[in-house]
Every structure is written in structure tokens, then in C-alpha cells.
Amino acid sequence: MPSSTSSFKTYExxxxxxxxxxxxxxxxxxxxxxxxxxxxxxxxxxxGYAPSLNDTEDLWASRRTxxxxxxxxxxxxxxxxxxxxxxxxxxxxxxxxxxxxxATVGTNPGLYLQDLADHAEYSGTVIVGVVPSLFxxxxxxxxxxxxxxxxxxxEWSPTQRVGHFLGMILEQRLAFINQEDLPLKQLLLKLKxxxxxxxxxxxxxxxxxxxxxxxxxGGMTDKAENDxxxxxxxxxxxxxxxxxxxSPEGKTQEQVDADRDKAVNEILExxxxxxxxxxxxxxxxxxxRLPSTSELRDIENKYTPRADYWDRILQITAAPxxxxxxxxxxxxxxxxxxxxxxxxxxxxxxxxxxxxxQKLRKAGEM
Amino acid sequence: xxxxxxxxxxxxxxxLSLLTNLGLLGFFKYGEFLxxxxxxxxxLGGIPFEAASPNIILPAGxxxxxxxxxxxxLDVYFKKAKPCHSFLDFxxxxxxxxxxxxxxxxxxxxxxxQCLKPRRAxxxxxxxxxxxxxxxxxxxxxLADGLLSSPADTIFSHKDGGIYFxxxxxxxxxxxxxxxxxxxxxxxCAIGVALCLGFILPDNFRSPYAAVGFSDFWRRWHISLSSWxxxxxxxxxxxxxxxxxxxxxNLMFTMLLGGLWHGASWTFxxxxxxxGSYLVVEHLLRQNFPDIExxxxxxxxxxxxxxxxxxxxLAWVFFRxxxxxxxxxxxxxxxxxxxxxxxxxxxxxxxxxxxxxxGLLSSHWYLHEKxxxxxxxxxxxxxxxxxxxxxxxxxxxxxxxxxxxxYFQF
Numbered sequence: 001m002p003s004s005t006s007s008f009k010t011y012e013x014x015x016x017x018x019x020x021x022x023x024x025x026x027x028x029x030x031x032x033x034x035x036x037x038x039x040x041x042x043x044x045x046x047x048g049y050a051p052s053l054n055d056t057e058d059l060w061a062s063r064r065t066x067x068x069x070x071x072x073x074x075x076x077x078x079x080x081x082x083x084x085x086x087x088x089x090x091x092x093x094x095x096x097x098x099x100x101x102x103a104t105v106g107t108n109p110g111l112y113l114q115d116l117a118d119h120a121e122y123s124g125t126v127i128v129g130v131v132p133s134l135f136x137x138x139x140x141x142x143x144x145x146x147x148x149x150x151x152x153x154x155e156w157s158p159t160q161r162v163g164h165f166l167g168m169i170l171e172q173r174l175a176f177i178n179q180e181d182l183p184l185k186q187l188l189l190k191l192k193x194x195x196x197x198x199x200x201x202x203x204x205x206x207x208x209x210x211x212x213x214x215x216x217x218g219g220m221t222d223k224a225e226n227d228x229x230x231x232x233x234x235x236x237x238x239x240x241x242x243x244x245x246x247s248p249e250g251k252t253q254e255q256v257d258a259d260r261d262k263a264v265n266e267i268l269e270x271x272x273x274x275x276x277x278x279x280x281x282x283x284x285x286x287x288x289r290l291p292s293t294s295e296l297r298d299i300e301n302k303y304t305p306r307a308d309y310w311d312r313i314l315q316i317t318a319a320p321x322x323x324x325x326x327x328x329x330x331x332x333x334x335x336x337x338x339x340x341x342x343x344x345x346x347x348x349x350x351x352x353x354x355x356x357x358q359k360l361r362k363a364g365e366m
Numbered sequence: 367x368x369x370x371x372x373x374x375x376x377x378x379x380x381x382l383s384l385l386t387n388l389g390l391l392g393f394f395k396y397g398e399f400l401x402x403x404x405x406x407x408x409x410l411g412g413i414p415f416e417a418a419s420p421n422i423i424l425p426a427g428x429x430x431x432x433x434x435x436x437x438x439x440l441d442v443y444f445k446k447a448k449p450c451h452s453f454l455d456f457x458x459x460x461x462x463x464x465x466x467x468x469x470x471x472x473x474x475x476x477x478x479x480q481c482l483k484p485r486r487a488x489x490x491x492x493x494x495x496x497x498x499x500x501x502x503x504x505x506x507x508x509l510a511d512g513l514l515s516s517p518a519d520t521i522f523s524h525k526d527g528g529i530y531f532x533x534x535x536x537x538x539x540x541x542x543x544x545x546x547x548x549x550x551x552x553x554x555c556a557i558g559v560a561l562c563l564g565f566i567l568p569d570n571f572r573s574p575y576a577a578v579g580f581s582d583f584w585r586r587w588h589i590s591l592s593s594w595x596x597x598x599x600x601x602x603x604x605x606x607x608x609x610x611x612x613x614x615x616n617l618m619f620t621m622l623l624g625g626l627w628h629g630a631s632w633t634f635x636x637x638x639x640x641x642g643s644y645l646v647v648e649h650l651l652r653q654n655f656p657d658i659e660x661x662x663x664x665x666x667x668x669x670x671x672x673x674x675x676x677x678x679x680l681a682w683v684f685f686r687x688x689x690x691x692x693x694x695x696x697x698x699x700x701x702x703x704x705x706x707x708x709x710x711x712x713x714x715x716x717x718x719x720x721x722x723x724x725g726l727l728s729s730h731w732y733l734h735e736k737x738x739x740x741x742x743x744x745x746x747x748x749x750x751x752x753x754x755x756x757x758x759x760x761x762x763x764x765x766x767x768x769x770x771x772x773y774f775q776f
Contacts, residue, residue, distance in 0.1 A: 013476045015557070015566045018743035020750060022493025028751045040763075183765040185512060193713040198530075201712065316613040 033207070039180045040178050044102045048223045049182070053209040055105070056109040056179070056285070057152035058164035063100055063216055064153040066170040073100050077112040078129020079142075080105040081290040082220035084210060084340040094354035095361070103129055104145055109145040110225040110270060113285075117277035125284040125366045130313065130321075132304035133242055138263040168214070179207035203241050206234045209337070225336055232335040235296070237267040243313075264309070267317045271341040275317040284366045286297075286357070287313055287321035291349070292328070296338035320365045321357055368442045369447030383439040385616055391432045397422050399630030401577065403445065427467030429627055431460055433594055439476035447475045455481040464559035470570040470590035477565075485564030497742075497754060498558025504757040506551030512764050513722050514544035517715040522686050528707035534699035536711055538699045540719045541686050542679040543726050546575065549588070572737075575678075576730035578670045579642040583678060591627070595620050620640035628685070633693060637684040644677060675727070728754060 067073060078084050082103035091099045100114060109128055112365035116122050134142045152160070171177045180186070195201055209344060224230055247256045268316060275285045287312055294298060306323070314321045324330040329352045333345050341349055360366045367379045392400075401417050408415035438459070441447035450456045459477045521529060521537025529537070531761040553570035560567045570590050579582035600620045600752065604612050618639065625638015660666040680700070685691035699707055711719075733741060742750060 013566060013568050015561065015741075016737070016739040017488075017490050017494045018739050020490075020743070020747055022490045023496070025747060025751055025754065026493045029754040030756060032751065032755040033762070036755070036759050037762055071625055178766055179765060182763075184760065184763040186507070187763070188714060188718075191714060193717065195713055196709050199709045199712065 006007050007310075017314050027311065038324040043175055044154065044182060046178040048227075049172065049178055049208070050221075051173050051175050052178070052221075053123070053168060053171050053178040053213065054177070055210075055212045055216070056164070056167075057149050058117060058160060059212070059214075059216060060104060061153040061156045062161075062164065064149075066100055067116075067122060067124075071194060072124045073097070074125040074127065075100045075116065076103055076127045076129065076286070077116075078103040078127075079107045079109065079131050079134045080218070080290070081131055081209070081340060082109075082127070082129025082288065083212070083216070084220060085346045085349055086127070086288075087347045088215065089188065090144075090347055090350040091357075093344040094351075094358065099127070101218070103218075105210075105348055106134065108134050108140055108142040109146070110267060110274070111150060112142065112275045113271065113278075115150055116283075116315060118341045121281075122278065123282040126278060126288065128285060128287050129286050130289050130310065132300065132309040135313075136264050136267050136304070140265070143269050149298055158304045172276045175199075176273065178208055179324060182208075204237050204336075205241075206237045209234060210340075211297045218338070219346060222341060225342045231337045233324045234339075235294075238337070238339055242296060242303070253356070264312075271313060272317050276318050279319075285317070286360065286366055287317075287319060288353075289321070289323040289325075291324045291333045291335055291341060293333075294338045296335075317352070320360055322353065327352075327356065367439070371383055376488065380439065380443045384407045384436070387432050387436050392427060394424055394428055396421055396626075396630045407608040412481055413639040430469050430471055431466065432625075433591070434474070435460060437471070437598065447478075451477050452475070452481070462560070462565070465553075465556040465567060466565075468549070468556075469588070470553055470556065470568050471594055471642060472567055472590070473594075487562055487564040487706075491564065492562050495558045497560030498561060499555050500558075500754060500757050500761070502551045502554030502556075503549075503761055505554065507764050508757075508760045509722055509726075510544045510547035510551060513718040514540045514547065517711050517719055518544050518686070520715075522688070522692065522708050524708070524710060525692075526708075528702060529696070529699040530705070531699060531701070531703055532706070532714075533709055533711045534696060536719045538679055538683060538700065539617055539723055540697070540715075541682055542575070542675075543719070543723050544570070545682065545685075546726065569643045573728055573730035573733045575675050576671055576734040577674050577678075578667050579674055580641065580648050580677075583674060584641075584645075591624070594644070595624050599623065608651075610653065612771060617645045617649065621645060625753060633684045633687055636690075637681055638691075640681045640684060644681075659713045671731070 012254065017289055067075065074091075076086055076088075076099050080103070083101065084319060086099075086101070086103075087241070088099055088101060102107070103333060109130075114127060116126055137143060167177075176182050207230070209230065210218055211221050212218045224234070244260075247253065251259075278285055287310075310321070310323060313319075322330075324333075330349065333341055333349055336342055340346075367376050367383070370376050370379065397420055401420060405415055405417050437452075438447065438456075442449050448576050450459070455478055458481060459472070459474060462472070462477070517537050518541035521534060524543065550571040557567045557569075568590055570588060572586040572589065574583055574587035581704070600616055603619065604615045605616065606613055619642075621638045621642030622635060623638070625634045625636070628634045628637070661670060680697075683693050683696055683700075685760060687696060745753075
């Protein structure tokens, strides 16, 4: 609060334009910035990046709005396995309708199921991809992610819509527009500075290794399918992510187990109530366990054994489920980085899945 | 009001205008806050009163354009400005889009005369306006959102116990830099857009973190608000006249309302009162120790500048914290030098805060007595192009995905 005794407008309104040839300077700036951007674009392509859409909350919101137009559509929810391994073209050919892909990476799909259960008119079929460690995650990023996606859909402003559609035009043409790997913040992370001893770092997330199209059909990038070093790097990133976090200080293992069991039971109860709500309106819910392999599958079997998680989902909800290990035709696929199928295998896997879904349809369960 | 001769009728019209303006602001911005506090008061008195949630949606920028329209009314009432006879000009003044939602708060006496003739920017004005827009976006997108928001959010959202003091200080300093870059970034963009359209808007910031003392800080921070409060509240209350006790009251009262202007929460009131206290202490020190030589030396000014910045940063704790428990907990961590507390910030973010803050404070000291325009004028053209290109490329590299401006909520 400036001290003063004089009254009313004690500042001066003027704006000096520095003496430079501003139009020329602006043109030179545009030329240099364009040249540097072009150089960066070419370098990114040289590194193996290609133009692809960012899998943003806006893109998800653009798909979610379609349920409001057609509340009978089949919807796929879940995490990255449901996004990569489920081919919508194959499904459409076999089942006669195009599903909506709403699965998002690293996600507990519970909130998406709740969203559909709460939709006053939704009565379609929901295919729920289950990765037990994510499906039963009680909080943290797996829950934050669907919260953020749903929030964007519910509050999607006209400015964000316009920004999204303009952004898509650029993303489809420029390789360097890649939110996973190439924004300044991600580039700085590549410095890999040493951390202090007591600093608890978040687990590392995989680098850019998947892409989506306008309909959010996901799949591994060509580079991820062929680059062994990248696959091995991602494999090592999955291992800590699929193990339970260390016990909180001051809690015994028994307390930790009791807390986990309580959280699992609560999630199962919520899932049952969501499934019932959809079924009561005439909708259907099918659970789907997609392939994982090698050391990652061993970890899943150890920490989220089928009997305690997958089987209980089906038992409590009384909904049909397809587990890849129950069918010879769905087993035996190789996941290049242990957690997802290649594009070609995803197409084949979906093709082999179709007779099972058709059977469920005949039985009136979808 | 402008043509009415009867003093009684003029006062009545003024009251009507003030009531309408402040009534709308009060309802939309403070309605829920007042209701919550009323309910709390009832509970304290043992009355089990529960109110239905009014779910009031705050119109964007209401605090800014309300103060603009108030300034017009008051200027006309006190015959400092002539009434505007063109509704279109007045509508443009209130809704001028570059600064509509987050300032600078423009006075009618500054804006309306610019509407008398069609505006057309010269090519140099246009180019300089574009430079301003790039600078503003760079401050907002690259510095505030890209490099500073994450460490500040980490520290202010921490709920489980104490924070290691180095992390606590870096998180707080990150917010100090973030709020400047965010808010000054918006104002700079607004000034640039207006300039491209041929309009001149007043400065809103002038190197505030190089301020020596708090009255100097408020001459440099959110200038359009602080000068508004000074001209329409502090001076009508008596300003620096009527003796020390009255001056101190005026300072505290003005800053209290200044705090409340920012948001309907007691934490904003605490922030305002803290700044009021700073001004009161400074006023008393200046009054009682007017001739201390060392404070006029370069070293003395530097030390006082750093001291001012530190206290301003400490006040931001109440501005940014979601509630008082969070604020007190962070205050405790800032002054807990035992080495206890969680280490929350990764090395990279610590480095980002140090680098950006050093650059920011250095630039503020360099521009302490100098306008940005003069500094740019003294630069060789190739240097201007280099800086401009760097800012533009950094913006492109950030790839968007930023947050809304902090001051949009006010």
C-alpha cells in the first residue's frame, strides 16, 4: 500500500515502444524459431518418433460424449491391456457394432464402471479389462487418472474442445508433439540427476511405447515391437510397479494384510453394486483378463493370485468372465514387454476372442 | 450523477451504484463464505442451524471488472471524470477482453479517452505487442506451469507430517516465483494484446521482488489494485493525515480488505493482515529512525531487499495454503532446522527452483530503477531476436498442457 496523501490516479499511463525495427525483428524471430523447430522435428523422426495422437483427457472426453448420444453402445473400459489388446475392427466385423474404447493406461476402471452405472440411460454392454493390481488399487495414480478423465468430460469447456481439435491437427503431422517423451519437462528428466538418500522417488513409468488413433484404438508403436533394448527396459520398469508398495512405517505385516483385505472387500462390494445397477437397466457386464507373460505373470500370480482376486470378482458379481489362461486358443501369445500384445497379436487375439463373446451373446449374457 | 446538481440526489445515485456493484460482488464472491461463517457462529452459540448449500458459481474476473466500474462511478461522483455518453464505449471499457478476467484493473479516465478516436497500432507497436505476448506466455507456460508449479504443489499439498526445511523453503520460494510469473504473465499478455489493437494499458508489475520495504513492494506488485485501494479506500479514509494511530488503522484496514478481495477465505484475510502489519511496522520504523545511513547504501538496500522478499514469501504461505492447519504446519517446517521432516523434492526440481529464482531476482534487481522498454532498447537487435527466439522455442517445447491462471479465481 503506497503511502501518499494525493488523491486519484497517481500513476502515469504511457507505453514506450523501444527503438527497434519491430516488424523485421518479429520476422527474423519467426524464421529462426521455425528453422529450429524443423531441425528438432527432423531429429525426433531420426530417433524413431512418428506423428501420433496424444492420448489425452480431451481425446477420452471426446469419446465419452458418444455414450450420451447412443446409450446402448458397447464400451471397453480397463487399463492399458484393454486399450492395446482389443481390436475394434475385428469386434465390429464379428459382432456387428463398433465399440467405444474408454480404457486408459495405469487405471483402476472402477470409476468408469460407476460412471456408466450412474448414467440414467446406459444399457449397453461393458467389457471390463481386469489387471488385478490396478483393479484393486484403493487410491493413488490408478484412481486419480479416471477421476481426471471423468472431470475433463464433465467440465469439458468450448475452449478445451477447440484446443483439442486444433491440437489433433498438429499431433497428426508433427512427431515432436508427443506428451509422453518430448515435452521440455520430460526432456529434463532425462538428465537423471542423483537423488538424496532420504528422498523417496516415485517408481519410473515406461517411456513412449504406444499410440492411439482418433477412436482411441491403442497399440504398441513399431519401435516398441521391434526394439529389444526398449522392450527390456520396459520389462524392468514393470517389475517394481506390479509389486505391492513397502509397508508403511509402524505397521505390522498382519495390519497391512488386514487393511488390504478390507480394501479388496470394499472394492468387490462396489463392483457388485455397479454391475447390478447396469444389469437392472438391461445392460450387461463382462470381465476380461488379457495376457501377460514371463516374470511379470509370475509376480501377478504371487501378489494377486487368481483365486483371491479374479475368481472373487466373478463369484460376487455373478457376471461372466473370460480369462486368457482358461482357453487354449487365447493362451500362448508372447507379450514383447511381458504386459501387452503386439498389434498383430492383438488383432489375432481379438479374432479368437470373438467366438467366446458370440457364445455369451447367444446365452443372453451380452 | 454527472449532470445532477442536487447533492442529496447525487449521493443517492452513488449509493445505488455502490450497492449494485458491491451487492453483486458480495453475493457471488462472498455469499457462501458469509453463510458458512453464519452457520459456524450459530453452532458456537449452541443453535443447531444448517443451511442448504447455495452452490454459487463465481463469474470469472468479477473482482476485476467490479473494481473498474466502481472506479468509474467514484470518478464521476467526485468530478474527476466526465460521464461517458456512449454505451458502446462504456461496454468496451468494462468488457475489454485482453484484461477482462485478471487485470490490470483499468481506470475509466485511462481507457475511455482512448475510445474517442479509432485505434490503430503502428507496425512497431504491433511488433512490440507480439514481443510482450511472447514474454507473458513464456512466464506463464514455461516458468510458472512448467518449472515451478510442481515443487510448489508438492510442498503445499503435503499432509503427512513435517517437511525437511530445505524442501519447505524451496517449495515456498517456488510459489513466490510461480505466482509472479503466472500473474505478471497474464498482465504482460493483456498489455501486449491491447497494444496490438492500438490500446494502452497500465503496467501491473515493476520488478516487485527487488522492492526495498513493503510500501515499495506495493508500488511494484499488482500496481493497478494497490493504486486503486490507495486512491479509493486508503486516501478517502484519511490517508497519511490525522496522526499516527489513524494512519496505522488505515493501513491495516486497507490491507485487510485487499486480502479479502483476493478470495472469500480467512487465509486471505490473514495474508492481508500480515501485509498490513508489515506496513505498520515499516511506517513506525521510518517515523522513528528517519536518518539511518546504512540503509541508503547499496549493500544496505540489497540486504533490506532480500529481507523484504523473504517476508513477502512467508506471507504467501497463507495465500497459497488451503487452510490454516496446512499453513501452520508449513510454517513449522520452514523453521525446523533439526534436519527432521520428509525430503519431498527431487534434485531436478530443486535445481529448477534455484535457477529460475536466481534469474528472476537478478532480472528484478537489474530492472529495479529501469523500465523493461529501456532495457530492451539498449539491447542490440541480434540479442533481442535471440531472446525472443529462445522464449518461442521454449514455448513450443513445453507442448501446452498448462494450468489455468491463478488469478482467474479472483
